[in-house]
Amino acid sequence: xxxxxxxxxxxxxxxxxxxxxxxxxxxxxxxxxxxxxxxxxxxxxxxxxxxxxxxxxxxxxxxxxxxxxxxxxxxxxxxxxxxxxxxxxxxxxxxxxxxxxxxxxxxxxxxxxxxxxxxxxxxxxxxxxxxxxxxxxxxxxxxxxxxxxxxxxxxxxxxxxxxxxxxxxxxxxxxxxxxxxxxxxxxxxxxxxxxxxxxxxxxxxxxxxxxxxxxxxxxxxxxxxxxxxxxxxxxxxxxxxxxxxxxxxxxxxxxxxxxxxxxxxxxxxxxxxxxxxxxxxxxxxxxxxxxxxxxxxxxxxxxxxxxxxxxxxxxxxxxxxxxxxxxxxxxxxxxxxxxxxxxxxxxxxxxx
Numbered sequence: 001x002x003x004x005x006x007x008x009x010x011x012x013x014x015x016x017x018x019x020x021x022x023x024x025x026x027x028x029x030x031x032x033x034x035x036x037x038x039x040x041x042x043x044x045x046x047x048x049x050x051x052x053x054x055x056x057x058x059x060x061x062x063x064x065x066x067x068x069x070x071x072x073x074x075x076x077x078x079x080x081x082x083x084x085x086x087x088x089x090x091x092x093x094x095x096x097x098x099x100x101x102x103x104x105x106x107x108x109x110x111x112x113x114x115x116x117x118x119x120x121x122x123x124x125x126x127x128x129x130x131x132x133x134x135x136x137x138x139x140x141x142x143x144x145x146x147x148x149x150x151x152x153x154x155x156x157x158x159x160x161x162x163x164x165x166x167x168x169x170x171x172x173x174x175x176x177x178x179x180x181x182x183x184x185x186x187x188x189x190x191x192x193x194x195x196x197x198x199x200x201x202x203x204x205x206x207x208x209x210x211x212x213x214x215x216x217x218x219x220x221x222x223x224x225x226x227x228x229x230x231x232x233x234x235x236x237x238x239x240x241x242x243x244x245x246x247x248x249x250x251x252x253x254x255x256x257x258x259x260x261x262x263x264x265x266x267x268x269x270x271x272x273x274x275x276x277x278x279x280x281x282x283x284x285x286x287x288x289x290x291x292x293x294x295x296x297x298x299x300x301x302x303x304x305x306x307x308x309x310x311x312x313x314x315x316x317x318x319x320x321x322x323x324x325x326x327x328x329x330x331x332x333x334x335x336x337x338x339x340x341x342x343x344x345x346x347x348x349x350x351x352x
Contacts, residue, residue, distance in 0.1 A: 036235035046331035050313015052290025056244030057196030073149035083347030171212035178203035192248035
């Protein structure tokens with residue numbers, strides 16, 4: 001198994017080193033909009049959202065399934081999480097997330113994560129009835145992930161995620177699968193230097209099928225009815241590569257400040273640079289902030305994202321059983337956007 005991890009790390013590092021570092025050649029802006037399943041790019045939990053997703057190298061627990069799965073290997077026993085996100089408030093889109101991770105054996109951790117998106121009731125319209133009045137429908141997006149991560153030593157952690165992607169409306173549906181892989185490496189006298197790398201959303205193309213792509217009509221102006229089915233064009237998943245590093249400034253036993261940074265190479269969009277910091281007071285209170293940057297972010301004519309960069313978050317954590325180390329925490333994060341009124345996320349986490 002150690003050889004498998006070493007080979008996986010070597011492959012991921014090779015991919016990272018082949019990415020052009022010159023900003024002129026980085027990213028794939030010309031392919032923007034060509035992929036689907038964009039919900040795979042959303043972080044549905046508050047802690048990482050508050051960091052601006054800069055914590056690729058130091059993410060811990062279930063949230064790792066959505067950024068770097070190696071982080072789930074740090075689960076001590078059992079972790080359960082819930083979160084509710086008002087995504088781009090004012091758009092009427094909400095995200096509900098749930099998951100758990102469970103330690104198995106001496107160093108393995110399995111995980112299950114579920115994310116659903118709700119868009120509210122949307123009016124049904126037709127060519128003959130463009131104003132609607134014939135009812136509503138509810139789109140449904142759901143991602144289900146199953147993960148396995150392992151601590152291969154005190155310094156190396158790795159894992160894999162298998163995700164099932166489902167998108168549907170009343171009469172059309174698309175389904176697909178994707179795989180994520182990630183590794184984290186710790187070093188330093190106090191294990192306070194973190195490195196991480198993750199490949200995400202690697203999988204076959206998806207396409208829509210269903211009755212919504214067919215219609216009935218008369219053949220050659222006769223009384224003969226026939227059903228014609230149109231074929232949907234297949235679309236690719238939004239594959240990406242995350243590379244990150246972090247450093248813990250351990251002031252004393254009660255106070256720690258962590259600086260983190262990451263680079264995300266997007267297959268279908270602009271590359272993203274993220275930085276963030278977190279202040280941790282004795283694991284009772286955590287304050288964090290971050291910044292995400294992509295080309296043209298500060299120019300309203302060139303900006304192609306609704307997010308404008310800054311993020312912030314807070315965690316309040318209380319012990320449930322000091323002997324077992326179990327805790328309960330509440331998390332909140334906010335991401336600025338223009339237009340809309342930002343993205344708000346609130347969640348709860350139980351470590352048993």
